[in-house]
Amino acid sequence: MRIALLTEGARPPAQRAAGWCERLTAGLPEHEFERFLLLPEAEAEAEADAAEPQPGVRTLVLGGPPRGGRGPGAIRRRHYARAYEDLVRALVLPRERAGFAAGLHALAELAQQDGALPAFLASEHAHQVLERVWTAPGADTAAGQPLLRDVLVAGDLLEQCLRPLAADWYGTGPGGLGGADLCHVVGGGPAALPALVAKRLHGVPFVLTEHGLHLREQYLGYRQAPYRWPVRALLLSFFRLLTVETYRQAALLTPGSSYDRDWQLRCGASQERIRVVYRGTAAVDRPAAGAEPTRPTLLWTGRLEPAGDPELMLHAFAQVRAESPQARLLLRGPEGVAGYREHCAELARRLRLGDAAVFQGAAGEAAGDWADGTVAVFSARARRGPGALVSAMLSGRALIATDVGVTREVVGPTGLLVPPGDPAALGVACLALLGDGERRARLGLAGRLRAQERFAVEPVVAAFREIYLELVSRWPAFPAAERRFGALPRPFARPAEFWVAGTAADTMARAH
């Protein structure tokens, strides 16, 4: 089976499936994988430095200025402008949301014919269209009218997002998406655009894997972006509509956790097309951490920032220390917000923790890093990915975590869960585990076994082996052979003999 793996190069770390795709392709040698990578600008330069391109990998740069190219002629420009206007209307006019897919595919079709889409989107004509629609009555500009600079910035950002539409990936030959049996999108967002177009053009089904939802990352990431409200609203509206359309068109969604599945359901995915596949990690084989330290130690890891809530940990530890004076707290991790480490140290002084609370540098991933602690504690207010929890569970240490995000399903019954923002509950849980060695050992072992079972690579590979076969079995064998534009091919539309016999002309030729 030929499978096209579509990924985006570098997003925030939660989004980045580092090595995940490689493990999948290594686990399924019976299939032929082709990688299609969308790269941000910085990585593209690194790629260019790395000399010869890898075989079987096709890349497209998503950031930076558009790479030259001629704009469309006067007549084609009018077609482009009409399609772009449909798309923008869907983005800014709440009544016309339904036109998003039509506008997107119209643009894709035009871009397939002459590849002038990036040049058009960077041109003044596109900016005029954007401005006209954006300032039209009925546009959603509740918290601020767009200014000229907003039009320019939003136009550029849209151009970058829509660049995959003009990629030369949609041929039916080898190395083209039309020739693939299946697309596998890892990450969502713009990476799903080629899959949407390939499904529309060639009827190639696609499966979408998301580790950390793209849309949610955008909502959180754009809050720090230095754009004015109208730009944020337009771009987030684009990502939202794209996500909804992707979820609607995907043959199957495989979120990395049930927590993400709830979001996907909310975004319009249907229950029966979602299958949770936990993200496998190669670390399951590493040995457990050795003997516990002699002095009872609570080990807190994570970035020192308000979202990680080390303050909650310090307050809880003050309570622990009142009961058990020889206990120690290790706070390990880099500083996420400048000056926050000093703030936490000040809090520790105020709580009279003395030298029992120790701040250390960056956290590692190896099992030895957990050996310093008797109990691993996570006090974060939010947890979108399972990474740190799984690492702690694999070390075989008992675990206490706040009940947020994915924690409940990852830890399950193998650790203690406390409500977020409740130092008393956390303190009681810490005391309970520090005082009971037998329970610690039992929970630690159970956690290690649970993590090894759920987060190994083999279940992922097995799940996708089945998913690929299942999807392809529901799709016709040669979708490209009898495709009509816009209509999805149906399986078993022809009996097997039809394909064995070949086309009518071949049969006639052979008969003579």
Added chain:
Amino acid sequence: MGGGGADPVRELLAEHRELCERATHPWEIAAVLEEAGLGSAAARRYRHADVFSLAEELYARVPRKPADDEPPPGTPTVAGPLAPQRASGWRHRCWARGALLGALLLPLVTVLGAAAGRPGPAAGSAGSSGPSQVGTAAALVLAAWAACGAADRAARWVRHAGQVQLRTVGTLAQFRARMRPVLPVALGLHLAVLALTSFTALAVLTAIAPRPGPAAGGLLQAVIHRAGPTQWVAQASLGLLIAVAAALRRCGRQSVALAGLLTADGLGAGLSAVRSCGLLPAGWAAAPGALTTLATGTAAVVLLPYAWVALGRPQAHR
């Protein structure tokens, strides 16, 4: 249960008011609430099934407010993804310097060419002596060179005006309307400075080497008559060309500016070569400044409309 009173959401609303005012969609509020540790379990305290419906209530109850969320100046709005590359290579800079120098020397070259090519008749028809013409041309070259700084100042002012308009203006049409007088004003300023430097240079020249014969009128008249009308026109067109090229260079059209200057250089050199072969009519071509006017004027006539259109576009000022 938490919240207390008839409206448990009110406290939450007060706590997250800024978020709700700036949100673009209920899902954004949901994402941030979850990030703040408010999961579905906590949403039940507010009588909602999950955090999404809680976010929807918050989104519906707080009106969007036009926030003064001005981004820090100069960050992504001005230096957008399409910002032209400002740092050009040294090779490009050398070319630009050379082309500018060539354009500046045009008056001198054409006069020298005339003096060398056909000394007798040319000088006679122009009605003035060779060395005096060369001196005048040299003074004009010096004046144009001194005014180059003003051209760059004017160009920088054009760019600055464009960026200020870009930050504040509402629509494309408004931007164009406001940018319309900017280029003419900049060119006018440069021409004024050029007139001043030319006048000064010629005055100095007149003081050092006064023209032989009776001095008619005062110093003012003597200085103005020192250069013929064609030479003044040539100086003006050279000034226009240099100012337009500077403005284009400052606004990211370096290659067009360079091409304009090189065109003027090439035309000037070519015309004076043609003249020295005797292919041009003796009357007007031998007049000092005529060939310079022709060369720089042609380049300026081509560049001016282009610059007018290009600098009226917002892309040029990012």
